[in-house]
Amino acid sequence: NAGVTQTPKFQVLKTGQSMTLQCAQDMNHEYMSWYRQDPGMGLRLIHYSVGAGITDQGEVPNGYNVSRSTTEDFPLRLLSAAPSQTSVYFCASSYSSGLSTDTQYFGPGTRLTVL
Amino acid sequence: AQKITQTQPGMFVQEKEAVTLDCTYDTSDQSYGLFWYKQPSSGEMIFLIYQGSYDEQNATEGRYSLNFQKARKSANLVISASQLGDSAMYFCAMREGFSGNQFYFGTGTSLTVIP
Numbered sequence: 001n002a003g004v005t006q007t008p009k010f011q012v013l014k015t016g017q018s019m020t021l022q023c024a025q026d027m028n029h030e031y032m033s034w035y036r037q038d039p040g041m042g043l044r045l046i047h048y049s050v051g052a053g054i055t056d057q058g059e060v061p062n063g064y065n066v067s068r069s070t071t072e073d074f075p076l077r078l079l080s081a082a083p084s085q086t087s088v089y090f091c092a093s094s095y096s097s098g099l100s101t102d103t104q105y106f107g108p109g110t111r112l113t114v115l
Numbered sequence: 116a117q118k119i120t121q122t123q124p125g126m127f128v129q130e131k132e133a134v135t136l137d138c139t140y141d142t143s144d145q146s147y148g149l150f151w152y153k154q155p156s157s158g159e160m161i162f163l164i165y166q167g168s169y170d171e172q173n174a175t176e177g178r179y180s181l182n183f184q185k186a187r188k189s190a191n192l193v194i195s196a197s198q199l200g201d202s203a204m205y206f207c208a209m210r211e212g213f214s215g216n217q218f219y220f221g222t223g224t225s226l227t228v229i230p
Contacts, residue, residue: 033217033218035220040124040222041222042119042121042206042220042221042222042223043206043208043220044220045217045218045219048217058217088158090160092160092218102148102210103150103162103165104150104162104218105162106152106159106160108158108159109158109159
């Protein structure tokens, strides 16, 4: 199993550009989420999904869009990049079995810089 | 209000000594899970230990143990016999409820192990 994969690992954008961060998992997890990590602020939830076709907003959704057409994939789209979106982005997945015991498995992260 | 509070931005510990990393949480749910993750300088998020709200015994995983005090709403991570490889950021997280789908993270504690 590859676990949770993310591409690209690094990306530099200019203000106003759009792009998609890819995330895929091969563990058949229902629950997938996107976080951004900024210094001193921990991980903040951007969007999450509890299954194909179902997404919801997290704590910091503005400027980001998601969709979930398959169980495996959960791409994050930056609509019009801004310098404030410079961050490290993590994708994570877990089972959603109705128990709170299920830990999340994280991808390796994408380091995004917006100039 | 913050769901997860980690009040120690940075900690130092002598090699082979034990160290406690503090975590307090805020929830009105009766069922929840508490997690600790390690993030070394390489950036990946590594799951360390889990404690369920109904677990009567403190969780242990090798050199990691979780000091769970439900009435105080605290879930401190204890690392025994610290090693140089323990130097990393440590994040406390919570997942609420039997059908809880969001993980809440603290801002993290940076641990440095001194030889």
